[in-house]
Amino acid sequence: xxxxxxxxxSCLLLPLLFSSSLCSPLISTNPTPATWPPQFHAILYMNTNxxxxxxxxxxxxxxxxxxxxxxxxxxQLLYDLEWDNGTSYxxxxxxxxxxxxxxxxxxxxxxxxxxxxxxxxxxxxxxxxCNVWEKVDFIWYYEDVVSKVPVYWAFYNGMTAHVMTFExxxxxxxxxxxxxxxxxxxxxxxxxxxxxxxxxxxxxxxxGVMGVLKVL
Numbered sequence: 001x002x003x004x005x006x007x008x009x010s011c012l013l014l015p016l017l018f019s020s021s022l023c024s025p026l027i028s029t030n031p032t033p034a035t036w037p038p039q040f041h042a043i044l045y046m047n048t049n050x051x052x053x054x055x056x057x058x059x060x061x062x063x064x065x066x067x068x069x070x071x072x073x074x075x076q077l078l079y080d081l082e083w084d085n086g087t088s089y090x091x092x093x094x095x096x097x098x099x100x101x102x103x104x105x106x107x108x109x110x111x112x113x114x115x116x117x118x119x120x121x122x123x124x125x126x127x128x129x130c131n132v133w134e135k136v137d138f139i140w141y142y143e144d145v146v147s148k149v150p151v152y153w154a155f156y157n158g159m160t161a162h163v164m165t166f167e168x169x170x171x172x173x174x175x176x177x178x179x180x181x182x183x184x185x186x187x188x189x190x191x192x193x194x195x196x197x198x199x200x201x202x203x204x205x206x207x208g209v210m211g212v213l214k215v216l
Contacts, residue, residue, distance in 0.1 A: 030119040031131050033141060034148040036111040038062050041170040042150075048159040055161075058172045059108075065177060066108040081179055084108050089179040099183035114141060125152045126162060 038061040046053040056069040064084030071077050081089045084107030091099035117133035123142070124130070128151045130142040142152040153161040 032119075033114040033117060033131070033133050033143055036061075036109075036113070037168045038111060039169055039171050041165070041167045041172070043164040044161045045164060046159060046161050048157070060171060061108070061111055064107065067172060067177065079179075081177065082108055089183045091180060091183055093180065097180070097182050099180065101183060117141065 036059065040059050042057045042059075044055040044057055046055055052073040054071045054073075056067075058067040058069075060066065066082040068080040068082075069077070070080060076092065077094070079089070079091050079093065081091075086104045086107050088102045088104065089099060090102065114133060114135060117135040120132040120134055120140075122129060122145065123132050125132075125142045128142075129145045130151050131145055133141045133143075135141070138156050140154040141150065142154075143149065144151050149166045150163050152163065
């Protein structure tokens with residue numbers, strides 16, 4: 001029996017195609033960190049060389065504002081209100097009525113601030129398998145492999161942040177974004193060293209982190 005030429009050709013060609021598909025290299029690319037949602041609320045536990053804080057972080061990119069409510073362990077409750085025009089208010093709402101007004105050349109971080117970070121691989125952190133990135137030797141960012149939610153941040157100065165909750169789309173009501181009236185008194189800008197210390201090495205440092213990373 002003589003096989004048709006077309007059938008003979010197909011029988012010879014199929015093994016070659018099959019072999020070629022097995023031998024072709026797989027294209028692999030490193031994962032990229034998820035873009036931050038435009039609005040979210042997160043609770044962070046911060047440790048700066050043994051100094052502990054709980055931070056309520058409210059991020060509101062569409063309205064150009066970021067709010068860190070900082071509870072120092074067995075200490076002062078501070079409010080760190082940041083606007084995208086570079087103005088920040090650090091104040092208390094207790095009877096001391098302290099406030100410090102600061103001005104930075106940059107505003108808050110945009111949702112894609114991790115763009116260009118260097119991928120370091122996967123690592124377990126706080127019980128979660130995470131993808132890990134580093135950016136300019138300043139921050140190490142851990143993101144859950146499955147949910148793409150941030151789990152842990154570490155900074156060059158030893159400060160670490162454990163993300164306890166991360167609520168996408170949750171927004172703080174507008175009245176809570178208003179700094180108290182004593183923040184707008186000219187005399188206050190050069191006073192209150194206690195509040196000013198909140199941006200030092202044992203404070204939240206969120207303002208400095210955002211400013212440096214946005215420049216870089």
